[in-house]
Amino acid sequence: MDYLPHDTHLIEEEFRGEKNLFDSIPEDIRLKKELRLGAGLSELQLKAQAKKISEKNNPPHASFLGAGFYRHYVPEVVDYILSRPEFYTAYTPYQPEASQGMLEILFEYQSLVCLLTGCEVSNASLYDGPTALAEACLMACRIKKKKTVYASDTLNPMYLRVLETYARFCGFKVRKYDCKEPLFSEDACAVVFQNPDFFGKIHDADEADLPEDPLKIICVCEATSFGLIDPPPNLDICCGEMQALGNPLNFGGPSLGFLATKQKHVRRMPGRLVGQTKDGQGNPGFVLTYQTREQHIRRAKATSNICTSQSLNAACMVAYLKLLGSKGLERVAWESHQNAKYLRKRITEIPGTNLASSDAFYNEFLIEAGESLPEKAQEKGIELGFRVSRWTPEYPQHLLLCA
Numbered sequence: 001m002d003y004l005p006h007d008t009h010l011i012e013e014e015f016r017g018e019k020n021l022f023d024s025i026p027e028d029i030r031l032k033k034e035l036r037l038g039a040g041l042s043e044l045q046l047k048a049q050a051k052k053i054s055e056k057n058n059p060p061h062a063s064f065l066g067a068g069f070y071r072h073y074v075p076e077v078v079d080y081i082l083s084r085p086e087f088y089t090a091y092t093p094y095q096p097e098a099s100q101g102m103l104e105i106l107f108e109y110q111s112l113v114c115l116l117t118g119c120e121v122s123n124a125s126l127y128d129g130p131t132a133l134a135e136a137c138l139m140a141c142r143i144k145k146k147k148t149v150y151a152s153d154t155l156n157p158m159y160l161r162v163l164e165t166y167a168r169f170c171g172f173k174v175r176k177y178d179c180k181e182p183l184f185s186e187d188a189c190a191v192v193f194q195n196p197d198f199f200g201k202i203h204d205a206d207e208a209d210l211p212e213d214p215l216k217i218i219c220v221c222e223a224t225s226f227g228l229i230d231p232p233p234n235l236d237i238c239c240g241e242m243q244a245l246g247n248p249l250n251f252g253g254p255s256l257g258f259l260a261t262k263q264k265h266v267r268r269m270p271g272r273l274v275g276q277t278k279d280g281q282g283n284p285g286f287v288l289t290y291q292t293r294e295q296h297i298r299r300a301k302a303t304s305n306i307c308t309s310q311s312l313n314a315a316c317m318v319a320y321l322k323l324l325g326s327k328g329l330e331r332v333a334w335e336s337h338q339n340a341k342y343l344r345k346r347i348t349e350i351p352g353t354n355l356a357s358s359d360a361f362y363n364e365f366l367i368e369a370g371e372s373l374p375e376k377a378q379e380k381g382i383e384l385g386f387r388v389s390r391w392t393p394e395y396p397q398h399l400l401l402c403a
Contacts, residue, residue, distance in 0.1 A: 002076065043076060063383040064343065066364050066402025067198070068129065068156050068221050069252070070244040072332060074320060078246055081319045082312065096288045102311055103286035106274045109314040112321055116226040117238040119260035123271035125309035129241030130162035132257030133192065133219050135270045135304055136239040137163060138170060139261070140190035140215040142268050142303075147172040148187045150214070152179050154197035156221055157391035163192075179203070188214040190237075196225055199388075199400065200340075200364030201357065223258075225362050227333025237261045246320025247313050256313040266290065270304030336363040339403035347401065356398055364402045366395070374399065 022030065041049065063071070081087065086101025096103060106124045113122035126132040137149045149167070151160055153176050160174070167174045177183060177191075184191065191214045195203045198221075218231060220240035231238055243255040261269055267290075275289030321329065340363040347353055347367060356366035366388070377384040385399035 002080075044073065059381050061381045061383075064385050064401045064403060065383055066222075067386040067388075067400055068158060068241065069249055069255070070222055070224070070363075070402065071249055072224060072244055072336070074246055074248060074316075075323055077323065078316055078319045082315055087312075087315050097285065100286060102315070103274050103288070105315045105318050106309070106311060107276060107286050108318045108322075110274060112318060113242075113258050113260050116223070116231075117258075117260045118231050118233065119235075119238055120263040121266050121269070121273070122258065122260040123269055123309075124274050125242075125311065125314040126239075126257030126259055126271055126306055127310060128253070128255040128257045129156075129219070129221055129239075129243075130159045130257075131306070132239040132241070132259050133159050133217070134163050134166040135306060136217050136219075136237045136259055137172070137174075137190055137192065138166065138304065139237065139259075139265070139268050139270060140217065141172050143265060144189035144213075144215060146187050146189035146214075148185065149174050149190045149192060150177045150182075150184055150188050151175070152177060152191075152193040152197065154179055154199060154201065155192060155194045155219065156198045159194075159219065159221070184214065190215045190217050192217045192219060194219040194221065194240075195229065195231075196222060196362040196364065199357070199366045200361040200402075202229060202360045202362055222362065222364075224329065224333050224336055227329040227331075228337060229333075229362065236265070242317050243313075246316040246318075254310060254313060256310045256317060268303070270306050271309060333362075336403065339363070340365065340401075343401060343403040356395070364400055366398050366400055368395075368398050370397065 084101075087105060110122040110124060114120065126135060140149065141147060149163070149172060151163060151174055160176075164174050172189075179193070179197075182191075193203065193216075195218055197203060215236040216232075216234065217237045217239065218235045220226070220231075220238065223240070223242045223244045237259065238261070239257070239259040241255055242258050243249075245256075247256055259269065259271070266273070269290075272288055273290035274286055277285055277287050279285045324332065340361065344355070344365050344367075348355055350369075350373070352370050353373065354368045356368055367385070369384075374384045374387070385401040388395045388398050388400050
């Protein structure tokens with residue numbers, strides 16, 4: 001569905017009122033009676049009505065999949081904003097200051113990431129959540145000059161696989177640690193934990209028994225959780241996935257990685273940094289303030305070989321958050337949490353279905369269910385959840401549900 005702006009000022013100024021708008025239509029073929037239209041509908045109501053009509057041809061379908069990618073409603077005006085000439089292409093030319101529209105929106109993106117995470121500086125986005133985490137760990141290795149990263153046992157296993165691939169070819173080691181009994185060696189450069197974790201549980205990072213010396217890296221896969229869950233104040237790097245903010249699923253991509261840190265680590269940070277300045281006439285403008293030259297000409301010695309960003313996806317995120325505002329994001333997060341609570345209550349009423357944990361959660365939770373339940377749900381057009389045994393064999397009959 002397209003968003004079309006309705007300019008009442010244009011009608012009044014150009015056509016001197018609504019009646020003159022139809023002067024070009026011959027009088028004898030004009031409709032003389034009022035159209036029998038109902039009351040106006042909001043965008044959500046209109047989409048719900050269209051979906052109800054379409055279900056007469058196609059059976060209804062529901063999905064409770066999550067596990068790193070999330071579906072939230074995106075207003076149609078987001079696509080309309082991105083279609084404007086200043087944002088239409090995400091490509092930054094070799095003279096980046098010629099692309100003021102995209103530089104400005106990337107500056108806004110960096111500012112919003114800092115507001116969400118509580119960090120002092122953010123780069124201009126990365127490819128996706130897993131590579132953002134890997135880049136954060138490489139950054140920690142450069143800062144601490146050590147080669148061992150400890151990753152929580154509740155980290156998204158897909159993120160862990162990407163991190164292990166980076167480690168294999170970049171010369172550092174990845175070790176898993178138990179969240180309940182964390183033990184770290186002296187050669188640890190970073191400790192990675194996810195909040196909410198892969199199984200949906202919310203952790204209180206302030207109460208976690210983490211050492212002071214290694215850098216603390218928090219990974220966030222569900223960015224709407226920022227509406228309810230404050231990041232810990234003592235973190236060193238915050239990274240993860242922003243796909244949930246304004247970006248549709250698009251059959252699995254593209255997504256939007258983010259990385260934010262403290263000001264003192266800015267020169268160790270991968271990617272690019274957009275800054276605000278003034279031109280020769282004193283007008284405000286935007287420039288690429290920080291971009292390591294080795295990214296282009298000395299790749300083997302580069303801070304990072306990620307030289308670009310997901311600019312169009314970052315623009316989606318900026319438009320989405322600007323439309324919502326802080327209260328709107330809080331409402332999205334609250335409704336997502338309430339929907340998950342309702343789903344958990346109803347799903348456990350099915351015989352043979354049990355909760356795996358009673359811990360606090362955001363919008364995902366783990367249940368134990370028999371083999372037949374997902375198959376029966378699929379027959380009714382319901383994708384019940386993500387079977388975690390694919391990545392964690394210790395949960396052979398468990399489903400991760402998201403609302």
